[in-house]
Amino acid sequence: MPDRGILIFSYDGSFNGFLSAVFDSFSMKTVPADIVIADDMEPSLLKIHYVETNLEHARRVETGIEKKLGETVLRMVKRAFLFDGEGKENAILRFIRKAFSEGKTTGGKIGDEEVNRIYKMCVAVNNEAERFRQFTRFSDSNGALVAVIHPKHFVLPLIKSFFCARIKNEHFMIFDAEHGAALIHTSGKTAIIPVENLELPETEDCFYSDLWKTYYRRIAIASRYNPTCRRSHMPKRFWQYLPEVQEELESSFVPKLSFGTSAQIAADLRQSHNLLKGENP
Amino acid sequence: MDIMQKLSILAEAAKYDASCSSSGNGRTSDEGFIGAATPSGCCHSFTADGRCISLLKVLMSNACVYDCKYCISRRSNDFPRATFTPRELADLTIEFYRRNYIEGLFLSSAVVGTPDWTMERMIEALRILREEYGFAGYIHAKAIPGADPVLTQRLGLLADRVSVNIELPSEKSLLSLAPDKTKHNILEPMGLIKTGILENREDLTKYRHTPKFVPAGQSTQMIVGASPETDYHILHLTEKLYQKYGLKRVYYSAYVPLQEDALLPSLDTRPPLLREHRLYQADWLLRFYGFEASEIIDPKKPMLHPEVDPKCSWAVSHLDEFPVEVNTADYEMLLRVPGIGVKGAKRIIRARRSQRLDFDALKRLGIVLKRAKFFITCCGKTLQRIPETTESMLWAITSPNRMGGFTDYGMEQLSLFQPVLTGEDVMECLTGEF
Numbered sequence: 148m149p150d151r152g153i154l155i156f157s158y159d160g161s162f163n164g165f166l167s168a169v170f171d172s173f174s175m176k177t178v179p180a181d182i183v184i185a186d187d188m189e190p191s192l193l194k195i196h197y198v199e200t201n202l203e204h205a206r207r208v209e210t211g212i213e214k215k216l217g218e219t220v221l222r223m224v225k226r227a228f229l230f231d232g233e234g235k236e237n238a239i240l241r242f243i244r245k246a247f248s249e250g251k252t253t254g255g256k257i258g259d260e261e262v263n264r265i266y267k268m269c270v271a272v273n274n275e276a277e278r279f280r281q282f283t284r285f286s287d288s289n290g291a292l293v294a295v296i297h298p299k300h301f302v303l304p305l306i307k308s309f310f311c312a313r314i315k316n317e318h319f320m321i322f323d324a325e326h327g328a329a330l331i332h333t334s335g336k337t338a339i340i341p342v343e344n345l346e347l348p349e350t351e352d353c354f355y356s357d358l359w360k361t362y363y364r365r366i367a368i369a370s371r372y373n374p375t376c377r378r379s380h381m382p383k384r385f386w387q388y389l390p391e392v393q394e395e396l397e398s399s400f401v402p403k404l405s406f407g408t409s410a411q412i413a414a415d416l417r418q419s420h421n422l423l424k425g426e427n428p
Numbered sequence: 429m430d431i432m433q434k435l436s437i438l439a440e441a442a443k444y445d446a447s448c449s450s451s452g453n454g455r456t457s458d459e460g461f462i463g464a465a466t467p468s469g470c471c472h473s474f475t476a477d478g479r480c481i482s483l484l485k486v487l488m489s490n491a492c493v494y495d496c497k498y499c500i501s502r503r504s505n506d507f508p509r510a511t512f513t514p515r516e517l518a519d520l521t522i523e524f525y526r527r528n529y530i531e532g533l534f535l536s537s538a539v540v541g542t543p544d545w546t547m548e549r550m551i552e553a554l555r556i557l558r559e560e561y562g563f564a565g566y567i568h569a570k571a572i573p574g575a576d577p578v579l580t581q582r583l584g585l586l587a588d589r590v591s592v593n594i595e596l597p598s599e600k601s602l603l604s605l606a607p608d609k610t611k612h613n614i615l616e617p618m619g620l621i622k623t624g625i626l627e628n629r630e631d632l633t634k635y636r637h638t639p640k641f642v643p644a645g646q647s648t649q650m651i652v653g654a655s656p657e658t659d660y661h662i663l664h665l666t667e668k669l670y671q672k673y674g675l676k677r678v679y680y681s682a683y684v685p686l687q688e689d690a691l692l693p694s695l696d697t698r699p700p701l702l703r704e705h706r707l708y709q710a711d712w713l714l715r716f717y718g719f720e721a722s723e724i725i726d727p728k729k730p731m732l733h734p735e736v737d738p739k740c741s742w743a744v745s746h747l748d749e750f751p752v753e754v755n756t757a758d759y760e761m762l763l764r765v766p767g768i769g770v771k772g773a774k775r776i777i778r779a780r781r782s783q784r785l786d787f788d789a790l791k792r793l794g795i796v797l798k799r800a801k802f803f804i805t806c807c808g809k810t811l812q813r814i815p816e817t818t819e820s821m822l823w824a825i826t827s828p829n830r831m832g833g834f835t836d837y838g839m840e841q842l843s844l845f846q847p848v849l850t851g852e853d854v855m856e857c858l859t860g861e862f
């Protein structure tokens with residue numbers, strides 16, 4: 148019984164599974180010490196309640212939140228669930244329970260510690276999504292566009308509409324290797340599906356990525372060189388996706404930014420073009 | 429000449445237009461086959477100097493017939509020349525866009541032959557993009573001063589944003605440094621675009637299928653540090669441009685000396701980056717913080733304070749208006765507190781509806797108290813003893829920065845005054861929180 152010993156919940160990791168856990172928490176009148184995904188669970192002596200994913204329960208919790216607590220709270224719950232980090236389920240459960248006891252305005256109490264935790268999780272998820280809108284890069288593989296990403300949080304649902312609006316007439320796939328899922332868009336239809344160990348074909352899409360690298364190198368202004376500023380906007384962990392900084396990632400590379408005056412730039416341009424043509428400078 | 433060579437020459441020639449530009453207009457993808465411009469814009473990369481790359485920024489051509497002294501593409505300069513065909517440019521834009529390298533195109537050009545001929549080529553490139561490829565992404569085009577008004581009109585129907593560069597902050601400087609351009613040539617298309625936008629807005633309410641004219645508005649840019657104008661002059665000019673021409677943005681570009689000329693700063697002059705940064709901060713105050721140019725700068729001290737940002741500088745000379753109580757101050761006043769930006773002020777307003785805020789709550793809201801603490805109270809309490817005179821306040825808020833000498837504008841300062849990017853309308857790009 149709920150009041151004896153430390154109780155933890157285990158669920159299947161899905162959003163519906165989590166909502167079922169919320170349902171169980173209310174119906175059992177207990178707050179578990181933790182909610183964990185069954186697959187990640189280590190053997191322990193704690194008492195475990197295995198939550199059964201029940202769509203009916205999940206739907207009741209969802210409509211309950213929407214009706215009683217409003218859209219903002221529901222949106223925060225959904226957004227925070229995309230967060231990837233320990234203790235997220237428990238934090239969301241506490242937030243939901245707090246909201247049920249304190250009412251609709253709970254979502255706005257971002258000065259409150261428990262609410263702030265959810266708020267921060269939402270911000271982290273949103274920021275991560277924005278980074279992947281910025282730094283996802285496709286390569287063309289026989290006309291289809293392919294990208295592989297390793298986001299900290301599960302951002303595919305959040306970046307979906309951005310890419311579908313941009314390139315709606317293309318066939319494209321974004322593979323989240325971290326969470327084993329892919330966003331696939333083909334013939335105007337889009338889906339996020341679980342994918343394990345995807346073998347991607349080697350693409351030879353270097354014509355435009357080489358042009359892009361040239362462009363990137365050419366637009367840097369030597370006299371304004373500021374690597375710290377660049378890194379703060381474009382942290383190193385995203386560089387693996389970006390063709391334009393691949394060479395810099397290899398530690399021996401020193402960015403060539405030495406040119407300064409108009410005459411030097413002109414000489415540099417001429418030289419690099421002679422090199423391209425295979426002539427001696 | 430192959431496309432790689434053209435791209436390197438024409439990107440190189442376009443880069444000294446140092447504004448970071450990103451899109452600022454919502455266009456849905458229903459309007460075409462490829463592309464959608466989001467209102468907030470998106471930086472897809474950052475240059476080695478930390479500027480946001482959102483648009484493919486190139487010149488159509490750098491084979492200029494004009495001879496502006498500060499410009500790398502000027503006729504008398506010995507520089508490799510190249511010209512894109514409209515098709516090449518359109519293909520490059522689409523292919524970069526598909527791969528998520530860019531949000532759109534920023535097209536400018538040197539004057540090839542005549543202003544009209546140049547504009548026609550630019551228009552053709554945009555026409556291919558919009559009409560043949562159905563591109564609905566963001567396009568910013570520069571109108572060429574001196575071109576036929578009909579062409580400016582056509583350009584405006586294809587682009588999201590059009591800009592006409594003021595180039596230099598005064599007519600006198602224009603005359604001496606850009607002898608082929610005139611104030612009239614620049615202001616005429618600017619006025620034309622303004623009227624066009626107003627008429628279009630009216631038509632849009634009357635007829636549903638009116639094509640949009642410059643839907644993202646117009647902007648301009650001026651070079652700072654090539655000519656002797658003061659910040660006082662520049663900020664008042666900026667204010668006038670916003671008021672008179674309804675501009676969306678005024679860009680400042682720190683002059684990077686590339687050529688020797690008796691009329692220009694010498695080649696070893698460093699680009700006045702800190703000054704450019706301060707001007708952008710002051711510009712934010714004009715556009716989003718409800719300040720007027722005359723509040724920000726005083727004719728007796730016509731340059732912005734190098735050590736503190738313009739908002740701080742205003743606050744320390746108006747200590748009688750502080751401290752403000754965060755639980756009751758109105759939005760406008762919160763915005764005037766150093767350290768509280770637009771985002772911060774909005775968060776405070778939102779949070780205080782449901783609870784009284786103390787300093788811990790402010791911290792949780794992400795408000796940086798380093799400076800703000802000298803200007804606010806929470807429930808009547810201060811966090812620290814508040815200095816009473818302008819001098820002691822100035823000392824208190826800048827003390828952590830007092831390690832190095834701050835006598836001139838130099839690169840060393842930039843590690844301390846980490847320049848916020850010169851981004852366009854992009855909150856993420858420009859934090860705007862100061």
Ligand code: SF4
Nearest residue numbers: 492494496499502538
């Ligand atoms: S018109 Fe003047 S500023 Fe423009 S490209 Fe020609 S020389 Fe340069």
